[in-house]
Structure formats: structure tokens, C-alpha cells
């Protein structure tokens with residue numbers, strides 16, 4: 001009888017990928033969707049509920065630096081700046097650089113998202129990682145809820 005391979009604990013998996021600074025290239029791919037959404041990240045393999053999927057990689061900067069950059073960046077770029085709380089302060093992952101990483105290309109779905117962003121700490125530094133909220137099938141777009149309530153696309157209807 002075939003034995004099922006034991007799944008790596010999701011947190012351990014996330015820590016290892018964060019340390020290596022790479023994405024799950026065999027299990028994810030980037031595809032162009034349409035003019036409205038741009039690109040998105042799609043599963044090439046099955047992910048189980050709670051699995052680590054992808055890290056939102058970028059530059060870790062403090063609140064003051066994030067404020068400074070927001071004033072100089074084009075508005076379209078600021079959507080790639082992810083603010084979060086750590087050690088009672090506001091920090092930001094600045095993923096405005098097109099560095100080939102997948103996390104920065106994950107689109108939003110505030111009604112049926114299949115992932116959730118969580119902060120993990122490894123080697124004394126925070127990392128933002130997406131974990132599966134439910135099983136994700138190959139071909140499904142990876143999405144999460146960006147939070148807030150004023151994203152422009154939530155008001156618009158898009159016909160693919």
C-alpha cells in the first residue's frame with residue numbers, strides 16, 4: 001500500500017522559505033489576467049488548508065521611512081506597501097520593486113479569499129506570509145483580503 005508523504009508543518013515550511021528568500025516555483029505561477037486586474041498568482045499544485053503558500057517579500061522599513069516613501073512614490077506603487085504591527089510599532093514591507101517575487105503579485109478577494117496573511121518571526125525579523133484558509137486546487141488564483149474597505153476595484157464590476 002502506498003504511504004502518504006508527511007506534510008511539513010506549515011510554520012516550519014514558511015520559516016525555511018523565508019530564510020532562503022525563494023518562492024514555491026514548482027507549485028505556483030504568475031499569469032496575466034486582464035487589463036483591470038493585471039497579473040495574478042495561480043496554484044499549479046494542490047495546497048491543503050493551513051499550508052504555507054507564499055511570502056510577501058520586500059524591504060522591511062520603519063513607519064517614518066514608509067511615510068517618507070509614500071510621499072515620493074507614484075500612487076499606483078503605494079499599493080505594494082504593506083503596513084503591519086510588530087513590537088508595538090508600525091512597520092512596512094515595501095514590495096514596490098519588481099524583483100520577480102510572487103507574493104507582491106497576489107490579488108485581493110474580500111469575499112472568497114483562499115489565503116490569509118500572517119506575520120511570522122524568524123531570526124529576529126518579521127516576515128509576512130500567506131497561509132491557505134482552505135484547500136486550494138491547481139488552477140485556482142491565490143487571493144487574500146487586503147483589509148480596509150476603500151479599495152477601488154471592490155466597487156467595480158469586471159467581466160473577464
Ligand SMILES: C[S@@+](CC[C@H](N)C(=O)[O-])C[C@H]1O[C@@H](n2cnc3c(N)ncnc32)[C@H](O)[C@@H]1O
Pocket residue numbers: 036037038039040079080104105106107108109153
Ligand atoms: C499588490 S498588486 C497585485 C498585482 C497586480 N495585479 C499586478 O499585476 O501588478 C495590487 C494591484 O492589483 C490590482 N488588484 C488586486 N486585486 C484586485 C481585484 N480583486 N480586482 C481588480 N484589481 C485588483 C489592483 O490594480 C491593485 O492596485
